[in-house]
Amino acid sequence: MPGFEIHHRDPASRARAGTLRLAHGEVATPAFVPLATKAVIKTLEVGEAAELGYDMVLGNTFHLFLSPGHELIRRMGGLHRFMGWERPVITDSGGFQVFSMGHGTVADEIKGRQAHGERTGSVLEIAEEGVRFRSYLDGSERFMAPETSMEVQAALGSDIALVFDECTPFNVTREYTARSTERTHRWLDRCLAWHERHGPPDQVVYGIVQGGVEEDLRRASAQAVAARACGGIAIGGTLGEDKAQMYEVVGWAVAELPEERPRHLLGIGEVDDLLRGVELGMDTFDCAMPTRLGRHGMAIVPDPGARWRVDLAKGRYREADEPVLEGCPCAACAAGYSRAYLHYLLKARESTAARLLTLHNLAYLQRLMAELRAAIAAGRFAEATAAARAGAAPWELAPALS
Amino acid sequence: MPGFEIHHRDPASRARAGTLRLAHGEVATPAFVPLATKAVIKTLEVGEAAELGYDMVLGNTFHLFLSPGHELIRRMGGLHRFMGWERPVITDSGGFQVFSMGHGTVADEIKGRQAHGERTGSVLEIAEEGVRFRSYLDGSERFMAPETSMEVQAALGSDIALVFDECTPFNVTREYTARSTERTHRWLDRCLAWHERHGPPDQVVYGIVQGGVEEDLRRASAQAVAARACGGIAIGGTLGEDKAQMYEVVGWAVAELPEERPRHLLGIGEVDDLLRGVELGMDTFDCAMPTRLGRHGMAIVPDPGARWRVDLAKGRYREADEPVLEGCPCAACAAGYSRAYLHYLLKARESTAARLLTLHNLAYLQRLMAELRAAIAAGRFAEATAAARAGAAPWELAPALS
Numbered sequence: 001m002p003g004f005e006i007h008h009r010d011p012a013s014r015a016r017a018g019t020l021r022l023a024h025g026e027v028a029t030p031a032f033v034p035l036a037t038k039a040v041i042k043t044l045e046v047g048e049a050a051e052l053g054y055d056m057v058l059g060n061t062f063h064l065f066l067s068p069g070h071e072l073i074r075r076m077g078g079l080h081r082f083m084g085w086e087r088p089v090i091t092d093s094g095g096f097q098v099f100s101m102g103h104g105t106v107a108d109e110i111k112g113r114q115a116h117g118e119r120t121g122s123v124l125e126i127a128e129e130g131v132r133f134r135s136y137l138d139g140s141e142r143f144m145a146p147e148t149s150m151e152v153q154a155a156l157g158s159d160i161a162l163v164f165d166e167c168t169p170f171n172v173t174r175e176y177t178a179r180s181t182e183r184t185h186r187w188l189d190r191c192l193a194w195h196e197r198h199g200p201p202d203q204v205v206y207g208i209v210q211g212g213v214e215e216d217l218r219r220a221s222a223q224a225v226a227a228r229a230c231g232g233i234a235i236g237g238t239l240g241e242d243k244a245q246m247y248e249v250v251g252w253a254v255a256e257l258p259e260e261r262p263r264h265l266l267g268i269g270e271v272d273d274l275l276r277g278v279e280l281g282m283d284t285f286d287c288a289m290p291t292r293l294g295r296h297g298m299a300i301v302p303d304p305g306a307r308w309r310v311d312l313a314k315g316r317y318r319e320a321d322e323p324v325l326e327g328c329p330c331a332a333c334a335a336g337y338s339r340a341y342l343h344y345l346l347k348a349r350e351s352t353a354a355r356l357l358t359l360h361n362l363a364y365l366q367r368l369m370a371e372l373r374a375a376i377a378a379g380r381f382a383e384a385t386a387a388a389r390a391g392a393a394p395w396e397l398a399p400a401l402s
Numbered sequence: 403m404p405g406f407e408i409h410h411r412d413p414a415s416r417a418r419a420g421t422l423r424l425a426h427g428e429v430a431t432p433a434f435v436p437l438a439t440k441a442v443i444k445t446l447e448v449g450e451a452a453e454l455g456y457d458m459v460l461g462n463t464f465h466l467f468l469s470p471g472h473e474l475i476r477r478m479g480g481l482h483r484f485m486g487w488e489r490p491v492i493t494d495s496g497g498f499q500v501f502s503m504g505h506g507t508v509a510d511e512i513k514g515r516q517a518h519g520e521r522t523g524s525v526l527e528i529a530e531e532g533v534r535f536r537s538y539l540d541g542s543e544r545f546m547a548p549e550t551s552m553e554v555q556a557a558l559g560s561d562i563a564l565v566f567d568e569c570t571p572f573n574v575t576r577e578y579t580a581r582s583t584e585r586t587h588r589w590l591d592r593c594l595a596w597h598e599r600h601g602p603p604d605q606v607v608y609g610i611v612q613g614g615v616e617e618d619l620r621r622a623s624a625q626a627v628a629a630r631a632c633g634g635i636a637i638g639g640t641l642g643e644d645k646a647q648m649y650e651v652v653g654w655a656v657a658e659l660p661e662e663r664p665r666h667l668l669g670i671g672e673v674d675d676l677l678r679g680v681e682l683g684m685d686t687f688d689c690a691m692p693t694r695l696g697r698h699g700m701a702i703v704p705d706p707g708a709r710w711r712v713d714l715a716k717g718r719y720r721e722a723d724e725p726v727l728e729g730c731p732c733a734a735c736a737a738g739y740s741r742a743y744l745h746y747l748l749k750a751r752e753s754t755a756a757r758l759l760t761l762h763n764l765a766y767l768q769r770l771m772a773e774l775r776a777a778i779a780a781g782r783f784a785e786a787t788a789a790a791r792a793g794a795a796p797w798e799l800a801p802a803l804s
Contacts, residue, residue: 040752043753043754068749082743340478341484350444351445351756
């Protein structure tokens with residue numbers, strides 16, 4: 001049976017290291033979870049996540065519902081078999097995607113970025129029953145209710161299903177946030193009820209804490225979710241307009257959560273956010289950042305002053321003979337490719353560049369989380385995070401053997 | 403020092419199996435040579451060609467001259483180091499690309515296909531001295547003479563350089579073909595003269611046989627090239643309007659070539675053409691086909707009646723649970739991906755599909771050529787080619803051990 005065990009706790013923070021036991025295997029936590037949004041890690045094979053050291057990937061209910069359809073994936077033996085991945089899978093509920101369409105720019109607001117020209121379809125009606133919207137693929141009218149989301153996730157056969165929630169936008173009234181959060185709680189009950197009757201018995205259901213940036217609403221939402229029989233708890237929605245506020249909001253929520261249940265932070269994965277998220281007691285994280293940055297020519301580097309990234313498409317790297325990151329053990333750096341070569345491939349629009357940078361970025365975050373797990377176990381978590389914040393690379397966080 | 407050794411000959415055809423010894427290693431022949439046109443095998447890393455079993459790849463003088471520029475590649479340590487490939491490289495001369503622009507649709511004529519919407523720039527002047535043209539990248543005016551091509555290839559540091567030739571189009575008079583072929587021979591002399599004074603001593607120069615589809619001109623061109631001190635000989639240009647004519651034209655040329663020098667067939671790589679090309683005595687082949695087909699959703703399969711390919715983008719594969727090719731040992735098939743999954747990835751425009759099909763197609767041709775080499779050595783080449791033409795997969799060409 002699925003379960004979660006905490007092995008080590010950092011005495012100076014809420015950080016903990018543990019093991020998530022799921023239907024398809026174990027996940028060592030704290031862990032970053034790469035996105036296999038559309039049943040593939042963009043530019044990679046899903047199976048390469050295992051070679052990178054990842055235990056779990058995240059699939060997307062909304063996108064797979066629209067194409068190729070959950071019934072097709074069920075007939076093909078489920079999402080694991082369909083995409084060639086035998087380890088744990090978490091599926092998000094589709095709420096974020098559905099409400100991103102409805103609220104127009106909420107995805108951009110939440111992520112603090114432009115939408116990169118992605119087509120996002122349109123919402124026709126948001127009601128208590130569920131959401132009617134147009135498919136961004138063919139314009140057909142579709143409907144998603146909490147029960148639909150759970151049914152899709154049951155067909156996909158994920159190890160962890162997330163409940164269908166309203167991802168409350170930032171620029172709304174306290175009143176709207178309160179009503180929206182209440183509806184999310186009612187939808188949580190409907191999701192759990194559906195799952196209890198029809199869901200795969202070994203699929204863990206995570207509730208989602210909403211509540212915007214209002215302290216009392218966030219705390220109340222965390223309490224409400226914790227009061228339900230969720231196997232785990234995710235924190236979602238608007239986390240604020242800057243990082244300081246995000247950390248504060250997450251802190252309010254975590255303070256209300258039971259110690260023994262696993263916690264997932266939705267859509268967060270920058271290096272400094274992972275460090276702080278682990279300190280705040282989060283166990284798993286997912287984010288498009290490492291893969292999306294890679295596709296746009298950016299490599300994660302241990303440079304806090306440069307937002308932990310270097311943009312290899314910049315002209316200054318045209319003749320840069322050094323590797324993406326000196327000493328990095330990832331496949332792209334170990335192969336000896338120069339920044340100049342990657343710059344050239346980016347300019348030539350060769351997809352190999354996106355692939356190499358995706359491999360680098362995912363390898364970086366995997367190693368970072370592995371070192372944080374080891375540091376928590378060894379009682380040197382504070383030193384490790386301090387070193388990382390000061391610009392140490394992940395492989396420099398372990399003390400030299402001697 | 404570079405050299406070529408023939409180990410085995412098929413008694414019933416001109417097929418031979420040998421070893422090409424080059425500055426960066428050996429190439430077992432007959433061999434297919436994957437394209438690393440722009441210093442990368444599209445969707446792969448060049449180094450993956452070695453994992454697939456390939457000894458040599460082909461880089462493109464014209465494209466690398468325009469970007470990133472041969473001087474930059476020289477400063478970065480040469481093409482091998484730049485693209486992370488330590489084995490042999492052959493570079494084509496740029497003649498084909500330059501004259502494709504000049505003759506408008508000659509590339510399509512020769513290849514019998516549409517140009518896939520590639521921008522090809524424009525030729526400003528073709529003269530005895532060389533060719534002036536506009537770069538397709540930035541519209542700047544550039545000049546390429548035989549000496550330029552050799553200088554670029556010297557800077558790239560390829561193991562085999564091809565001389566700069568005029569790729570004579572199909573729809574021209576006999577008179578034009580004769581004059582064009584004569585100029586190609588004069589350019590061959592200029593290339594060899596430049597290389598003798600300035601070229602890397604361990605770089606082998608291949609002359610190129612032209613002469614269109616006129617038997618006397620082809621034979622005369624082959625004799626002319628054979629009379630020069632070329633380390634190897636390539637057959638290029640218009641090979642006819644159908645496969646029967648292509649084989650006839652290649653046969654005329656080969657009949658005039660010395661046995662002891664290696665022979666390359668430019669731009670030819672369909673399965674039946676490889677079988678016939680080896681029978682006709684060709685040692686190496688390059689072609690965009692396997693990689694281009696892969697990017698367009700097509701997999702090579704042992705089906706002579708379907709042009710040796712299956713188009714996985716077709717709707718009939720939407721729920722096809724079988725692998726791309728049953729029994730295929732390639733990474734994509736061995737991973738167990740269904741045709742349905744690849745179909746879905748193609749529809750979702752995920753670059754992973756192009757990568758998987760490129761891996762499959764290159765693995766297929768590598769194994770085919772390896773089996774043909776083994777068959778020539780074992781004295782069962784005729785049986786192997788007959789089996790392949792009857793629809794046997796490459797791994798079915800070796801007789802069962804017993």
